[in-house]
Amino acid sequence: MTGGSRGIGAATALRLARDGHDIALSYVHDEGAAARVADAVLAAGARCTVLRADTSQEADVERMFDEAVDRIGPLTGLVNNAGVTSALGPLAEASTEDLRRVVDVNVLGVLLCCRRAARDMSAAGAGAIVNLSSAAATLGSPGDYVHYAASKAAVDTLTLGLAKELGPAGVRVNAVAPGIIDTEIHAASGAPDRAAQAGPGIPLRRPGSADEVAAAIAWLLSDDAAYTTGTVVRVAGGR
Numbered sequence: 001m002t003g004g005s006r007g008i009g010a011a012t013a014l015r016l017a018r019d020g021h022d023i024a025l026s027y028v029h030d031e032g033a034a035a036r037v038a039d040a041v042l043a044a045g046a047r048c049t050v051l052r053a054d055t056s057q058e059a060d061v062e063r064m065f066d067e068a069v070d071r072i073g074p075l076t077g078l079v080n081n082a083g084v085t086s087a088l089g090p091l092a093e094a095s096t097e098d099l100r101r102v103v104d105v106n107v108l109g110v111l112l113c114c115r116r117a118a119r120d121m122s123a124a125g126a127g128a129i130v131n132l133s134s135a136a137a138t139l140g141s142p143g144d145y146v147h148y149a150a151s152k153a154a155v156d157t158l159t160l161g162l163a164k165e166l167g168p169a170g171v172r173v174n175a176v177a178p179g180i181i182d183t184e185i186h187a188a189s190g191a192p193d194r195a196a197q198a199g200p201g202i203p204l205r206r207p208g209s210a211d212e213v214a215a216a217i218a219w220l221l222s223d224d225a226a227y228t229t230g231t232v233v234r235v236a237g238g239r
């Protein structure tokens, strides 16, 4: 689980622990938050280890996988949850630094983690990967962050291609595309109240919760989804 210190990642770590998975979770900045999630995972009866690793850095990714396997055991599932946005606004006003960071974390980071999982899981002849896309991938996010939307469209495409590459090896690859979910990610775009404010414009008339996204991720990792690969499950309240 990449990016397990809060939000969808934290909810997913807990949900997967309750489903019987042992968990390796990563973070970049907030060690204390990651440690609190790990305590909750342990309290749910699973084994858990916490790793500091920036998914956009190849050396961090390789070390993260090596240490996760050493501490927890062979890799059976991967949730590529780590993702970033940047300040809301039209592309014309976006900084090159923000464009680069969003692409580095949301595209390169997912590719680096998928590449390592592809190697390990293919060798084992089994495994499941779930990538965090976004409803933005098909909505385009005009005026908000078209670069973020484009990065998530890349996630959809790499999910489809990798599912076809790895299917013969017994490895499934899927994505979950959340709509507007009530997490701290919106504060990073300068709009901490975005989820609450968006509610009336969503067909189901409310933002989603991290637990509702975690449920879809858990299903895709489970044997109930044994014949599901190369798909994007939209959890977006009708958006």
Ligand code: NAP
Pocket: 002, 003, 004, 005, 006, 007, 008, 009, 026, 027, 028, 029, 030, 031, 053, 054, 055, 056, 080, 081, 082, 083, 084, 105, 109, 132, 133, 134, 135, 177, 178, 179, 180, 181, 182, 183, 184, 185, 186, 188
């Ligand atoms: P969040 O609350 O901002 O949490 C992001 C998590 O990712 C944190 O644990 C953060 O850890 C970690 N992270 C960030 N950059 C990282 C990096 N380079 N390497 C490793 N970990 C990193 O976000 P969220 O709302 O839960 O979103 C999770 C995923 O769902 C993202 O991919 C996001 O794009 C996607 N999504 C969210 C929404 C939504 O409305 N919330 C909608 C659609 C899609 P640190 O704080 O320690 O850095």
